[in-house]
Amino acid sequence: MPVDKFWRKVLERIEKSGYNDGYIIDQIKEDLEKISGKKAREYVEKYSPKKLSRLGYPGLRKIALIRKKHPLEFRKIFSEE
Numbered sequence: 001m002p003v004d005k006f007w008r009k010v011l012e013r014i015e016k017s018g019y020n021d022g023y024i025i026d027q028i029k030e031d032l033e034k035i036s037g038k039k040a041r042e043y044v045e046k047y048s049p050k051k052l053s054r055l056g057y058p059g060l061r062k063i064a065l066i067r068k069k070h071p072l073e074f075r076k077i078f079s080e081e
Helices: 005-016 024-034 037-046 049-055 058-069 071-077
Strands: none
Touching: 005 024, 005 037, 005 071, 024 037, 024 058, 037 049, 037 058, 049 058, 058 071
8 A cells, every 4th residue: 555645744754853763664664554544643643652562553653652752743743734
């Protein structure tokens, strides 16, 4: 499944940020192959990092960790703009 416009922007922002650990981009892309971009977005916004880990989405889990620990940075990374 191709990555939609929103997720391309998110990946680009993460790649340029201090949150790029060398694995996160590939992990997010792999997660997006398993579920739709819309569903992935809902999961990141609603679920805890622990739940995402249990569901088998390590990339989405890392974004949820950013949401939890750095909410202002999360909003910049995860915005529509």
